[in-house]
Amino acid sequence: MARKRSSVRHKPRALLRGVLDSRDGKNSFVTTAEGDFFIPDSARGGASDGDLVEVASVGGRKGGGRGRGSERPQGRVVRVIERASEVVCGRVELADPFAVVVPDNPGIPFDIFTLRADAPDVPEGAFVQVRITQFPTRHSACTGVIEAVLSEEGGGSGGIDMIVARHKLETVFSESALAEAAQVAVDEAEALAEGYADLRQRVVFTIDPADAKDFDDALSLERVRDASGRLLWRLGVHIADVSAYVPWNSALDIEARRRATSVYLADRVIPMLPPALSEEVCSLKPGQVRRAFTCDMLVTDQGQVLQAQFYPSLICSKTRFTYGQVQQLLDTEGEGPVSLEGTGVGETMVRKLKVASVLAQAMGRRRATAGGIDFSTVEAKVRLDGEGAPVGVELRQKTDATMLVEEAMIAANEAVARHLFGKDFPCLYRVHDAPAGEALAALVPVFREFSWFSRSGAALLGHGSPFVIQSVLEESHGRAEEELVSNLLLRAMKRAVYRPVNDGHYGLASKAYCHFTSPIRRYPDLVVHRMLKAALFKRPQLFDQEVAALAWIGEHSSYMERVAETAARESQTLKLAEYLEPRVGETFAGVVSGVSSQGLFVRLERGVTTELQLGGAIEGFLPLRYLGPEYFMFDPDRYTLTGADTDQVFRLGQPLQVVLSRVDLATSRLDLRL
Numbered sequence: 139m140a141r142k143r144s145s146v147r148h149k150p151r152a153l154l155r156g157v158l159d160s161r162d163g164k165n166s167f168v169t170t171a172e173g174d175f176f177i178p179d180s181a182r183g184g185a186s187d188g189d190l191v192e193v194a195s196v197g198g199r200k201g202g203g204r205g206r207g208s209e210r211p212q213g214r215v216v217r218v219i220e221r222a223s224e225v226v227c228g229r230v231e232l233a234d235p236f237a238v239v240v241p242d243n244p245g246i247p248f249d250i251f252t253l254r255a256d257a258p259d260v261p262e263g264a265f266v267q268v269r270i271t272q273f274p275t276r277h278s279a280c281t282g283v284i285e286a287v288l289s290e291e292g293g294g295s296g297g298i299d300m301i302v303a304r305h306k307l308e309t310v311f312s313e314s315a316l317a318e319a320a321q322v323a324v325d326e327a328e329a330l331a332e333g334y335a336d337l338r339q340r341v342v343f344t345i346d347p348a349d350a351k352d353f354d355d356a357l358s359l360e361r362v363r364d365a366s367g368r369l370l371w372r373l374g375v376h377i378a379d380v381s382a383y384v385p386w387n388s389a390l391d392i393e394a395r396r397r398a399t400s401v402y403l404a405d406r407v408i409p410m411l412p413p414a415l416s417e418e419v420c421s422l423k424p425g426q427v428r429r430a431f432t433c434d435m436l437v438t439d440q441g442q443v444l445q446a447q448f449y450p451s452l453i454c455s456k457t458r459f460t461y462g463q464v465q466q467l468l469d470t471e472g473e474g475p476v477s478l479e480g481t482g483v484g485e486t487m488v489r490k491l492k493v494a495s496v497l498a499q500a501m502g503r504r505r506a507t508a509g510g511i512d513f514s515t516v517e518a519k520v521r522l523d524g525e526g527a528p529v530g531v532e533l534r535q536k537t538d539a540t541m542l543v544e545e546a547m548i549a550a551n552e553a554v555a556r557h558l559f560g561k562d563f564p565c566l567y568r569v570h571d572a573p574a575g576e577a578l579a580a581l582v583p584v585f586r587e588f589s590w591f592s593r594s595g596a597a598l599l600g601h602g603s604p605f606v607i608q609s610v611l612e613e614s615h616g617r618a619e620e621e622l623v624s625n626l627l628l629r630a631m632k633r634a635v636y637r638p639v640n641d642g643h644y645g646l647a648s649k650a651y652c653h654f655t656s657p658i659r660r661y662p663d664l665v666v667h668r669m670l671k672a673a674l675f676k677r678p679q680l681f682d683q684e685v686a687a688l689a690w691i692g693e694h695s696s697y698m699e700r701v702a703e704t705a706a707r708e709s710q711t712l713k714l715a716e717y718l719e720p721r722v723g724e725t726f727a728g729v730v731s732g733v734s735s736q737g738l739f740v741r742l743e744r745g746v747t748t749e750l751q752l753g754g755a756i757e758g759f760l761p762l763r764y765l766g767p768e769y770f771m772f773d774p775d776r777y778t779l780t781g782a783d784t785d786q787v788f789r790l791g792q793p794l795q796v797v798l799s800r801v802d803l804a805t806s807r808l809d810l811r812l
Contacts, residue, residue: 153192153216160187160245168193168213175213179247183215184274187245188222191215221273226250227288227304229804230264237284239268242804243304248274250282257284265289265804267303297712297803298405298526305705307401311412314389319412322383322419326427326452329382334429335451341490342376342453344422345543347534348460351407352400353422354378354658356430356455357546359490359497364436370444371437371497375550376453378420379429380657381667384411386684395691398698400659404519404709405526409659416658424458431667433550433654441500441545446553448670457487464539468495495538498545505548509604509647513611513624518755520713528717533753547655548646554670555650559640563673564685566665566692568651570634570643575600577630578607583775584626585610587789588619604647619791621741621754622731626790633700636662636692662695708806714756715806721745722798728810729754730792733779735772737761738788740796740810758808760796765812 154170158177166177168191175193185191193213228241228250237260239250250268260266267286274280288299302309311319330336340360344353358374384390394410401408409416422428432451436444467488506512514536521530536544551568558565579600585591590613598606607627614623631645636653643651654670657663665688672681725746731754732739741754762770762779769782779788800809 153194154213155190155192155219157222158182158185158187158189158191158215158245160247166245168215173211175211177213177215181212181214182247183218184248185215185218186222186247187243189218190220190222192217192219218273221270223306224270225267225285225303225306226270226282227265227267227300230260230262230266230284232262239266239282239284242300248280250280252282252284260284260287261290263290265297265300297716298403298709301403301705301708301712302408305701307408307701307705308393308397309408311393312389315393316412316414318388318390319414322415324419324427324429329429329450329452333450335432335449337374337376337430337432337451338427338454340374340453341487342374342422342455343457343459343487344424344455345459345461345464345539348462352409352416352420352658353455353458354380354420355543355547355655356422356453357494357543359494362436364444371439371493373435373437373494373497373546373549375433375435375546375655376422376430376451377433377550377655377663377667378422378658379431379450379667380411380415380420380664381431381671382429382450383415383419384664386668386678386680390415394661394664395694398661398695399702401702402706404706404713405522410661411658420658422453422455424455427452427454431654431670433553435549435553437497437501437549439497439500441497441502441504443549443553446550446557448554448557448674450671461537461539461543464491464542465537467491468538468542491542494546495542498542499538501545501549502541505647506608509608511604511607511611511645511647513628514615514620515624515628516621516753516755518710518714518753520710520717522713528713531714531717531750531752531755533751533755548648551652551654552646552648552650554654554666555640555648555652558652558666558669558673559650561673563669564638564688565640565652565669566636566638566662566688566695567640568634568643568653568662569637569639569641570645570651571632571641572602572644573631575602578602578627581626581630584777584790585623587776587778588614588617588623588791590614590617604644618729618793622729622791625731633696635696638688638692660695661691665691711756711806712803714752715801715803715808718756718798718808719801719803721750722801724748725795725797726752728758728794728796730788730790730794731757733772733777733788733790735762737763737765738779738794740794742796742798742808746795756808758796758798758810760794760810760812764810 154172156168156170158166158168160166166182168175168177194216195211195213226241228239231238231240235254237252237254250270265288266284267288268282268284270282272281289297340358342356342358344356346353356376360372362370362372364370397410400410430451430453432449434447517534519532520528521532523529582596582599614620640650642649652666653660653663654666657667726742727744727746728740728742730738731741738760739757740760741757742752743754744751770779772779777790796810799811
């Protein structure tokens, strides 16, 4: 008997959607509601990095993991739903009648064909911005039109312009935003009438890098008695009151919200707010009355914050210090007056700074006792001349002066977060989740290469104990591998993000943390200022609208922070490469910072025959062929290369002397040899 045909109609299974991640150009992944899929190059369907795509699982083989234990099911791109960008940057290769643009983003797997006749003056090798008019299909190539020449030779300001274009950084403010910025004014009388506290006579001072243009935080310190007569320190943190000039949904606010952060490139700053605000009305310049939001904290001699008070204020900074000046003052013996050009510093101010430094040290110890982790990093900043050419390298690292400011800001951020959380009031928190145990456990074979790494540390590191991480950092301090160990642990950490939920801050050992201290350059800080004002006074008319947007603002701000950091790092690397180009052939001392089956990555520390200090700020690649004629075996767990004949081992953290053999300014790549 024939089977009766079912009348049930089976719907085809809906395809999964996600954004293609192919930043390194080697591996592609799509994160969907049902997990991550590895996409082989042959299955990308013409999709490029950042595209929204539909994915089908092909089952079977897994692969494409970026690290140990990260294998994922394989998929294929069925359709590109939305392209990430129609504007691409790249290098021109002439092939009549075409000018072919090869994208500088390795995540874009196709070239763009343009007609040379449309841009006849663009030379071979120029970096350009091209607008795609037709994306590639199975039967046709990608075509476009060259919109701008960013650099004809690579390097120079054109190289930075390329970075700006590649990351789609906004450099021009709308006319409506500029018009609003032009209307703002401090208006002391109006501020006092609105209830701002008059702190214009309080001794307030700023401490910033020497090249800073916007000053959004200031400090004050006085000895006071509390209600019980106990002697305490009143540590004042005074932050530019940007929210007084940038109301929700104004033209200025919409611009700032979209940018989310200022971007600090090697040769320029792309501000979140127009210079009329960021460098003038909101900047806490010495001798200028400014609106501020004050956080007064009562602090014990042991660095414990007992209570905090928040209120809008009028302040007038008495002195503008640089970090270098403050460090010089802190290093000065005795309590007598010190004279620094342009500061007029006397005994009282010196004493304030020294007490503030002692309090900061005590606050830092309290955080460490609670499990806070302090990564000692060195930041390299390229010094440029008036034409934008690199002329030197400055190494910046944590000092007593920077710690003085950092601990005061951390304390204020915690105080604000605790206040809003205690009131169950909306807030945009700065959240840092604990690291994944697998990421830390993967470092154990690497650290075992170092004699100081203990067995107990190996057993406990994977559990994510902050105290074990502290111990590893302390043990490596002062050794050749110190920076490497710090960087490896940093990479194992999860990124801090912005969320409207208080999930704590692992790295700071803080139960509640937010960003309050930099509203000139970070949008989340501006949001927190508005939330705090609403909690202290009254909710503005559109308050519910802003609260509803907190989740999106947090995600967007976290993303834009990553974009800004990447662009800043790329700009510094480019200028460092330019600085080193005339030094091809010179010998450098370095440390192995990466090991692969293809060769070694080496961070350059200093010139061997010169006084040039690089502090590991730039990394070069030493190909396998330059290690010797023998076969080298790669151990992916221990990150070592071992010679088959000589048993010579190259490992992470190993000091090496290398010769700079080539600099490619187009990619900021350094090629090295032993």
